[in-house]
Amino acid sequence: MKKILLILLFLISSLSLHSEDNHKIYSLIEVCDDSGCRSTRWWVKDDFQEYYLNSDFSPESSQWIPIDKFPIWLNKLFKIKEDLHTYTILYDFDLPPNFLESISTPGIGFSEIGEAFEIYINGNLIASEGIIKDGELIYHRTVRGVTYHIPREYLNKTQNRLLIKISGNPNYDHTGLYFTRDYLIGDFDSISYSNRDFLSLILTGIYIVFGLYHLFLFFKRNKDRANFYFGFWAISIGVYIYTRSNLIFENPWDSIAIQKTELFVLYPMLTSIIFFFEELFFQDISKPGKIFGFFTLVLSLVTPFLPIHFSEILLLVWQFATLILGIPLMFYRLIQAIRLKIPNAKRILFALIIVSSSAIFDILDSMVFNTGLSFTKFTFFVFVMMVMFILANKLVELHNYTEELNENLEKKVEDRTKELNETLNTVNELKVQQDGDYYLTSLIIQPLGLNLNKSKSIETQFYISQKKKFLFRKRNGELGGDLCVTGNLRFEDINNRYTVFFNGDAMGKSMQGAGGAIVAGTVINNIIGKSARNNRILTDITPEKWLKGAFLELNNIFKTFNGSMLVSGVLGLICEQTGRMIYFNAEHPYVTIYRDGVANFIDSNMYMRKLGTEISEDFVLIQYHLSPGDVLFIGSDGKDDIRLGFDKQMNEDETLFLRNVEKTEGDLNELVQVLRSTGEISDDLSILKISYHPLNPT
Incomplete structure (x- = not known):
């Protein structure tokens, strides 16, 4: 396990070192100099007009809302009772000194943007995502960690204008710029590399393979239901991490389908790990566990058929239920196992505290902070290694026991044969007596x-x-x-x-x-x-x-x-x-x-x-x-x-x-x-x- 951890740390450090090469990347939401960093000003309007693209147009009027702090939630800025509405986000900026001379291929990166949008630089279209037809959004593209190429000739050293024509459901809070950071301009390759979460892809593969392995063990011996629950959990974590990574948006998939898939696997994850602990330690599922499991199963099954803004409401319900019932139940059952002195319960509790802390942060981040950071994928790896360590110990104990049996097998066979012969003789004597009575x-x-x-x-x-x-x-x-x-x-x-x-x-x-x-x-x-x-x-x-x-x-x-x-x-x-x-x-x-x-x-x-x-x-x-x-x-x-x-x-x-x-x-x-x-x-x-x-x- 130590070797695996060292390999993981090496990957993290190598990726981090590359990401630290950020001298060709500049933030669009703050400007830093020797005196410190200050927020930039963006402008938002609840419509779009073609003349907004003119270079002489100025947004400084009472009809435009100034934005000095991210995220930009358009549904909170404007109360509009429609299923589809178009907004405009505008930002004027100057390029850093020597920007055009030092950058070979300019690019612009967004940590999150959606649902359908067009991006203009100085009135020139550089990117378009999503499809609106006959007043209906038929192809959703709420994407994360995307980078778009900017032709060099579109940029000026000063007085540049970024304009985003953005459309979406006013009831859906993902219409706008959802995250608090990482809206960047700079070298296209550098931004693209910083947005690609290769570590998530590696962890996804590890979890899915490990989960399939445990499902294989379950199908070979279906009495060990703990293998099923752990395998299902590991695969769910793998799929969830992939849907939360930036890499998935390199595929031309509808973002609504991606998010519903994310929610579909998210809801039963905690249930499966609770069931895993209960089967591992008690060989039984408690009544509160069954109730919570039924609740999460219903949420998971109805999610694919609901509008996305209703799915967001269900997500909040699940988050509160998890904090109030799911996590306390999980720790309660673990503490029960520790009190009963069940082996390995303390080790799992220690690893679970780390995983739960990161999961709570991720939940609060999605509800309050909106930083886009996710730590569960890393801490879960620690938990998986802990379970592998426990399973390896059991395997070693079984191997040692088998060696001991082999060493004493001949004597034990002789003793057992002698006992069986004595028992058989006794049974035969009783049988003879019984047949005599008959x-x-x-x-x-x-x-x-x-x-x-x-x-x-x-x-x-x-x-x-x-x-x-x-x-x-x-x-x-x-x-x-x-x-x-x-x-x-x-x-x-x-x-x-x-x-x-x-x-x-x-x-x-x-x-x-x-x-x-x-x-x-x-x-x-x-x-x-x-x-x-x-x-x-x-x-x-x-x-x-x-x-x-x-x-x-x-x-x-x-x-x-x-x-x-x-x-x-x-x-x-x-x-x-x-x-x-x-x-x-x-x-x-x-x-x-x-x-x-x-x-x-x-x-x-x-x-x-x-x-x-x-x-x-x-x-x-x-x-x-x-x-x-x-x-x-x-x-x-x-x-x-x-x-x-x-x-x-x-x-x-x-x-x-x-x-x-x-x-x-x-x-x-x-x-x-x-x-x-x-x-x-x-x-x-x-x-x-x-x-x-x-x-x-x-």
Whole structure:
């Protein structure tokens, strides 16, 4: 950084040395001799007449206003309510001794002049800028640091007259001679060189390149938003400095477009640096910062569409808002960072004090002093170097840390590998224990879900696939809460045999669901076992009362779990001789009947709540008469919970199962294959198929 500063100082000094060669340049606004310096007198009139160009014309009348001090603001001297008006500025002068002999190419320089004008020397036109057509100013040229050639033959040693015919908007304060100094006559090349701000051009290039570099870093890693804000700020500063330099007026651009561009990039500059500090130190934008940012964004967006004199009003609004809110907010956030002992906050505060001091001067200069001096472009360079120093320190710290990591990498890898292996062994041990628990639990469930139906008229088939799969000691297993049970009971006499069936789904995944299935299977098998033991004939109870008793026993047992274990299910009886079926549905998927190639639901909207629910409700039995060839499908919600397509959307169409039954013509194995090919089954799946084929159909 020291080398860069030395290079910059060298450039400044070299440019300054050249500018000090000013013996061929003379001021038009003051005359200096051995007794001191005194202001010259200029004259201003709010119109223009051709006879003003005559050499014998004298402006010393009551209609002309004498001017002894710059700047010359024509809108303040004359209150004119028009959109365009023409004025005359006149100055009589004598050339310094030996001027024509010592100057090879005479020239005249203006630090600022606009908006449209013609410059005459002794009645001869030497320069014209701006275009007025049909009473409207269509090409604005408010220019700074311009130099115009004066033909030698136009000049006299004494009694020379400079006349400026100048036109512009009376509401716009840039109509006239806006700056307080540097209205010069002398050697053309010397004046031109003194007006060319090469240093601004160099700084502009540095800031824009540096800003683009940070934007590149942001686009590579957009989480680091501080890079975006700093890059935007640096580019804005670069563009702003270029629009404020004299070099831009060497291009034939409309000065209104130049000034609006200047204002467009000026307004959000302070916002972007505030956002940069907040992201750098706090990784968040404060509410006052957002409000100020929105305010400056609105100003920036409306500026291109407003007349230039309205834009001047907005500039004043922004200047006051910056002094009252923007700068205090910026320093407040920096002081917060210092109190939190955030690294580099003090360094940035020091550099920012320098930048802010120069920025305040520039704002006050544009509002009050009007000297045309601008220091922010130099102090900002100091700030940029400070940020580069901070970033370089971070890079060095990162490099040192990387070297340290490389030196100890092998040992750290060994230690880390050892830790990972120990953790992996622990996880494997826990996994083995867990799979062992799963395996033992699955062994308990297996004898509870048996197809013990021996009827020749009623055929029953199971398909059960639990969602949780595991491997224990080379044994594959599965665990879940789905359960199927069948058996046979006799009512009234030995020939009146019924097939009992149950399909249930316990609430919960893996172990929780398996626990519910164990309880449900134990109770169901116990009830069936007691009722069918030793070929018992149930003469003292009807099938309806037997189902109600089974429901009450199941429900009461699950109630003891206080809602932590619920079971949905269908429990029913089918008479072998008549095909009469009675059952209850405890919040289980609807029972499906497949008859004559068509599948339908039997019990849609007819079921009770899950077993174990505390809410009391009426017991509901559903009756249905089966015909020869009828096929029933009773399944858990796994048959409907299918994730479809590439986006894995959950199926919400209950009739999909009906269509699949029809598609497979009631074949259980094909039905399962179709379900799996339809999508991903996301839950335990159990299907109980019941086919009715009576030996002696009635």
